[in-house]
Amino acid sequence: xxxxxxxxxxxxxxxxxxxxxxxxxxxxxxxxxxxxxxxxxxxxxxxxxxxxxxxxxxxxxxxxxxxxxxxxxxxxxxxxxxxxxxxxxxxxxxxxxxxxxxxxxxxxxxxxxxxxxxxxxxxxxxxxxxxxxxxxxxxxxxxxxxxxxxxxxxxxxxxxxxxxxxxxxxxxxxxxxxxxxxxxxxxxxxxxxxxxxxxxxxxxxxxxxxxxxxxxxxxxxxxxxxxxxxxxxxxxxxxxxxxxxxxxxxxxxxxxxxxxxxxxxxxxxxxxxxxxxxxxxxxxxxxxxxxxxxxxxxxxxxxxx
Amino acid sequence: xxxxxxxxxxxxxxxxxxxxxxxxxxxxxxxxxxxxxxxxxxxxxxxxxxxxxxxxxxxxxxxxxxxxxxxxxxxxxxxxxxxxxxxxxxxxxxxxxxxxxxxxxxxxxxxxxxxxxxxxxxxxxxxxxxxxxxxxxxxxxxxxxxxxxxxxxxxxxxxxxxxxxxxxxxxxxxxxxxxxxxxxxxxxxxxxxxxxxxxxxxxxxxxxxxxxxxxxxxxxxxxxxxxxxxxxxxxxxxxxxxxxxxxxxxxxxxxxxxxxxxxxxxxxxxxxxxxxxxxxxxxxxxxxxxxxxxxxxxxxxxxxxxxxxxxxxxxxxxxxxxxxxxxxxxxxxxxxxxxxxxxxxxxxxxxxxxxxxxxxxxxxxxxxxxxxxxxxxxxxxxxxxxxxxxxxxxxxxxxxxxxxxxxxxxxxxxxxxxxxxxxxxxxxxxxxxxxxxxxxxxxxxxxxxxxxxxxxxxxxxxxxxxxxxxxxxxxxxxxxxxxxxxxxxxxxxxxxxxxxxxxxxxxxxxxx
Ligand SMILES: Nc1ncnc2c1ncn2[C@@H]1O[C@H](COP(=O)(O)OP(=O)(O)O)[C@@H](O)[C@H]1O
Ligand SMILES: [Mg+2]
Numbered sequence: 001x002x003x004x005x006x007x008x009x010x011x012x013x014x015x016x017x018x019x020x021x022x023x024x025x026x027x028x029x030x031x032x033x034x035x036x037x038x039x040x041x042x043x044x045x046x047x048x049x050x051x052x053x054x055x056x057x058x059x060x061x062x063x064x065x066x067x068x069x070x071x072x073x074x075x076x077x078x079x080x081x082x083x084x085x086x087x088x089x090x091x092x093x094x095x096x097x098x099x100x101x102x103x104x105x106x107x108x109x110x111x112x113x114x115x116x117x118x119x120x121x122x123x124x125x126x127x128x129x130x131x132x133x134x135x136x137x138x139x140x141x142x143x144x145x146x147x148x149x150x151x152x153x154x155x156x157x158x159x160x161x162x163x164x165x166x167x168x169x170x171x172x173x174x175x176x177x178x179x180x181x182x183x184x185x186x187x188x189x190x191x192x193x194x195x196x197x198x199x200x201x202x203x204x205x206x207x208x209x210x211x212x213x214x215x216x217x218x219x220x221x222x223x224x225x226x227x228x229x230x231x232x233x234x235x236x237x238x239x240x241x242x243x244x245x246x247x248x249x250x251x252x253x254x255x256x257x258x259x260x261x262x263x264x265x266x267x268x269x270x271x272x273x274x275x276x277x278x279x280x281x282x283x284x285x286x287x288x289x290x291x292x293x294x295x296x297x298x299x300x301x302x303x304x305x
Numbered sequence: 306x307x308x309x310x311x312x313x314x315x316x317x318x319x320x321x322x323x324x325x326x327x328x329x330x331x332x333x334x335x336x337x338x339x340x341x342x343x344x345x346x347x348x349x350x351x352x353x354x355x356x357x358x359x360x361x362x363x364x365x366x367x368x369x370x371x372x373x374x375x376x377x378x379x380x381x382x383x384x385x386x387x388x389x390x391x392x393x394x395x396x397x398x399x400x401x402x403x404x405x406x407x408x409x410x411x412x413x414x415x416x417x418x419x420x421x422x423x424x425x426x427x428x429x430x431x432x433x434x435x436x437x438x439x440x441x442x443x444x445x446x447x448x449x450x451x452x453x454x455x456x457x458x459x460x461x462x463x464x465x466x467x468x469x470x471x472x473x474x475x476x477x478x479x480x481x482x483x484x485x486x487x488x489x490x491x492x493x494x495x496x497x498x499x500x501x502x503x504x505x506x507x508x509x510x511x512x513x514x515x516x517x518x519x520x521x522x523x524x525x526x527x528x529x530x531x532x533x534x535x536x537x538x539x540x541x542x543x544x545x546x547x548x549x550x551x552x553x554x555x556x557x558x559x560x561x562x563x564x565x566x567x568x569x570x571x572x573x574x575x576x577x578x579x580x581x582x583x584x585x586x587x588x589x590x591x592x593x594x595x596x597x598x599x600x601x602x603x604x605x606x607x608x609x610x611x612x613x614x615x616x617x618x619x620x621x622x623x624x625x626x627x628x629x630x631x632x633x634x635x636x637x638x639x640x641x642x643x644x645x646x647x648x649x650x651x652x653x654x655x656x657x658x659x660x661x662x663x664x665x666x667x668x669x670x671x672x673x674x675x676x677x678x679x680x681x682x683x684x685x686x687x688x689x690x691x692x693x694x695x696x697x698x699x700x701x702x703x704x705x706x707x708x709x710x711x712x713x714x715x716x717x718x719x720x721x722x723x724x725x726x727x728x729x730x731x732x733x734x735x736x737x738x739x740x741x742x743x744x745x746x747x748x749x750x751x752x753x754x755x756x757x758x759x760x761x762x763x764x765x766x767x768x769x770x771x772x773x774x775x776x777x778x779x780x781x782x783x784x785x786x787x788x789x790x791x792x793x794x795x796x797x798x799x800x801x802x803x804x805x806x807x808x809x810x811x812x813x814x815x816x817x
Pocket of ligand 1 (some may be wrong): 324325327328329347348349350351352353354355356
């Protein structure tokens with residue numbers, strides 16, 4: 001196997017891992033406030049389609065990123081209306097948002113299928129300057145890639161070092177205590193969903209505007225669900241989410257490597273590797289899950305009389 | 306005391322609050338003055354917590370007016386109450402176990418900056434805790450703290466939140482006697498410093514010990530307000546309860562049986578997460594005796610019940626019933642043996658909330674009532690049995706109401722009636738009288754004693770030392786999953802038990 005193939009796989013791992021990490025971070029924020037959004041996949045699709053459409057229409061990928069974020073935030077607010085205002089069951093509402101997302105994203109994206117876009121500009125990583133062009137072109141990344149790790153630390157800081165984060169986590173642990181401390185749990189849950197939606201939007205934007213540079217139905221390919229699994233994997237902690245994404249994306253890369261190296265195994269079997277690995281880790285973590293999950297995760301806050 | 310000449314700090318007038326099926330507060334008036342400890346006394350369900358939650362904005366009154374500092378105010382949420390410097394420690398502690406002491410306190414700071422500095426908060430915690438002798442480590446996780454320490458954290462949290470009107474809802478419920486005394490010490494200091502304190506309790510002794518004025522609530526109404534100096538035991542009892550309580554609990558002297566009905570031999574479980582592991586429990590319960598389990602809740606009581614019942618896996622040791630091995634038997638086998646079980650939370654642990662009272666009466670005994678190989682149920686027989694056992698207790702329910710519509714006390718009655726319906730060989734009762742009014746408490750205790758007198762072995766878990774001392778033939782103390790001591794009630798006292806309950810050794814005080 002050539003060095004080029006190896007580097008190619010590495011590069012694509014970084015590209016595909018980025019959107020996953022943003023989505024995972026977003027879900028960490030919302031789940032910390034006690035809300036689990038099973039419809040994340042749908043939200044990602046809506047954001048990806050919106051971001052792509054705006055980029056095509058305006059020719060400006062940065063506007064596209066912004067639009068994708070807003071679309072993510074707003075979709076999550078719709079979900080919030082169901083589970084916070086209407087006090088609907090979170091899992092059922094999540095599925096509703098999922099299918100709503102499938103439909104709406106197809107509708108939004110339809111006029112833009114096959115259109116070309118100005119993708120997000122890419123910048124060379126400092127360092128391997130002397131390498132031949134065919135190598136270095138693999139290591140030109142857009143700003144969303146450079147931003148994702150600092151963003152992870154920023155989210156950690158937001159959750160663990162600010163008043164807002166303290167209140168948010170308190171709502172997820174015990175909404176009544178948060179209420180007794182003078183906060184409005186419903187409002188905080190909405191805020192968490194909005195921020196989570198913005199992050200999901202960033203991930204989706206990266207997928208359609210920077211990575212694949214096109215729109216196709218169901219293009220997220222289960223990322224929303226993997227992100228939800230990775231939240232559990234990372235024990236609801238943003239920094240551990242990096243490890244989760246690395247494991248999953250690493251497995252994807254490994255699987256790609258096996259495929260390009262031509263091993264004689266069914267590609268469908270290889271495709272399953274990352275999921276099997278994630279499942280295994282989840283099973284191992286599973287036993288200790290209750291120590292770290294927000295105590296009211298998935299429950300509807302009823303308010304007081 | 307010349308409080309009457311002063312302006313009250315808080316005045317409540319005509320407070321009304323109804324919950325489905327109960328009028329929890331019925332036209333309540335109450336004045337609280339600065340620098341006083343005001344007791345709110347009343348039996349379970351009298352409406353004390355509800356009234357105080359209304360003052361704290363946690364519930365909204367249906368009707369009534371509130372003045373604070375002479376100004377009429379509307380308290381629509383805890384945020385409003387905190388603005389008025391009102392703070393409250395709830396009956397069920399409200400700390401977040403997954404957070405540190407510091408974070409729990411920070412959550413309630415009034416002036417917490419958007420970007421807070423933990424070091425500064427730590428310093429403030431140290432200052433305040435030194436002032437009142439409430440030593441805690443700010444960096445401990447709350448999940449690892451005993452209930453006594455959690456109570457301290459709650460009070461610190463209140464003080465640091467700048468509250469001047471402190472509401473403490475049954476703070477002594479989970480404390481050992483010596484801890485109660487240090488809490489009262491703190492309250493007295495606070496009173497000196499001008500705080501107004503509302504202390505909710507249903508224990509007369511505490512009220513007489515540390516308060517200035519007493520308001521007694523009964524069935525949602527104010528039964529009377531008196532100065533502590535003019536109060537005595539009889540007066541308060543009369544205000545608390547309508548009718549005179551006469552029934553006695555009769556303990557028959559039984560010859561000690563030779564073989565235990567239940568024997569646990571170096572019995573252990575493996576607790577996960579916040580559960581406690583039972584360690585090396587050796588316990589025998591003989592027919593015709595009540596063995597009491599004293600302890601601060603959360604020291605293995607629930608695990609002990611679950612393990613005896615067969616819900617929790619046994620990690621080591623043996624469980625014998627009448628010398629037969631039942632260590633790994635299912636709950637079903639235990640039930641067939643003749644086990645009655647009154648769990649600590651009747652709504653979630655003993656009833657199916659959406660099923661009717663009658664269905665709930667039958668649910669633990671479906672085998673006895675099933676006919677035609679389980680295709681039908683003999684509801685007539687269920688009804689007859691239910692009628693009989695409810696009658697014995699003097700309870701009446703509509704059989705067709707869903708269980709979830711019953712109040713906590715009624716639910717508890719239902720469970721007691723069900724579990725003592727048939728003659729049991731072994732009864733495990735957790736917090737038997739929690740949530741019962743005095744009349745039903747008495748009946749429940751009589752019923753337990755009757756079962757004992759008829760030869761059942763009883764394990765009674767309680768946090769009420771009075772109850773344990775009056776009912777039990779033997780007492781064990783559970784601390785961190787171990788048996789910390791075993792006594793005959795006549796050979797020990799509250800203080801010794803209290804110290805063992807909290808894991809303190811030595812300085813054992815015998816004076817009362
Ligand atoms: N959230 C609630 N929903 C329904 N009923 C309630 C609620 N809170 C209290 N009650 C009922 O109101 C009555 C008074 O309860 P409470 O104020 O807790 O009494 P206390 O604190 O004096 O023991 C009881 O009958 C109780 O069952
Ligand atoms: Mg109460």
